[in-house]
Amino acid sequence: MKILGTTVAPGECKTIQLSIARLHTGTPIDIPIVVARAKKEGPCLLLTAGIHGDEINGVEIVRQVITKELHIPEKGTVICVPVINVFGYLNQERDFPDGRDLNRMFPGFKRGSLASRFAYHIINEVVPHIDYCIDFHTGGASRFNYSQIRLDAQDTKALDLAKIFGSKFIINAKQREKSFRHTLRKLGKSVLLFEGGKSLHLDRIVTKVGIQGVQRVMHHLDMRDYSKEITKFYNLPEGVMITKSSWVRAKHSGMFRSHKKIGSLVAKGDKIGTISDPYGSFETAVKSTYDGYIICANHAPIVHQGDALFHITRATTSNF
Ligand SMILES: [Zn+2]
Known part of the structure; x- marks a missing residue:
């Protein structure tokens, strides 16, 4: 060679x-x-x-x-x-x-x-x-x-x-x-x-x-x-093939905390994180908009409105 x-x-x-x-x-x-x-x-x-x-x-x-x-x-x-x-x-x-x-x-x-x-x-x-x-x-x-x-x-x-x-x-x-x-x-x-x-x-x-x-x-x-x-x-x-996935994005700007372990399976409506202001007067839940696995999570402590927070699978198959 x-x-x-x-x-x-x-x-x-x-x-x-x-x-x-x-x-x-x-x-x-x-x-x-x-x-x-x-x-x-x-x-x-x-x-x-x-x-x-x-x-x-x-x-x-x-x-x-x-x-x-x-x-x-x-x-x-x-x-x-x-x-x-x-x-x-x-x-x-x-x-x-x-x-x-x-x-x-x-x-x-x-x-x-x-x-x-x-x-x-x-x-x-x-x-x-x-x-x-x-x-x-x-x-x-x-x-x-x-x-x-x-x-x-x-x-x-x-x-x-x-x-x-x-x-x-x-x-x-x-x-x-x-x-x-x-x-x-x-x-x-x-x-x-x-x-x-x-x-x-x-x-x-x-x-x-x-x-x-x-x-x-x-x-x-x-x-x-x-x-x-x-x-x-x-x-x-057991392998999971992902055919469709989407991001859950920040509805507000603020300090961001994730409540779910990456890789975990979540349901639509589950509280998966929180966003708050730094003054203790505002806090809101980040909810999953899909049923699926979290395959990527944003680790940034501060996020802006529209930032990608969680990448969640929407369609999977284990038979491939
Ligand atoms: Zn790369």
């Missing part, structure tokens, strides 16, 4: 630097790409995180997979890119320094904007080698996502993997033009997009779900025997 001009022989593990840009100070910026290749042939799995630079929990999942040497396959190859958007990660921001969302720049151009060039190199130099990808994300800003897999349900290979991965919720999510997931799908790759936790935050449970998901997928693809470990994992929850 030759990746970015470096040969990785069977049985070798190498960290290859993708160097395509410099900071304005002239400091070169490298994206380390960790390639672990088994002696035996097998599929190639790509693990990516940090397309959005402030989604640190995804980075933590891939980091732990590498640190614990869980990425070393017995068959095939695992390629890990823990931080794709190094610029955003440095600034602890979602986007590139020019304000562009890398996840809307794929497949990119060789001579395009900085984000577009990054996208181009990932697509042309890394992606041709892979069969499967798990891309790790978190909720944006203070919105905390319950661990969930987003995919194109028509991709039956990805759907099978999503069930194996073991997150309770699977969302048949619309493809967004020029996203990494959309571009990989067009190239015939099977992609799971993992969402868990919120930006600039580490959550141990979310991290665990992500790491165990990687082990389950590798085991399923016959890349490494994790049968012993899997017996010790938490019981696989």
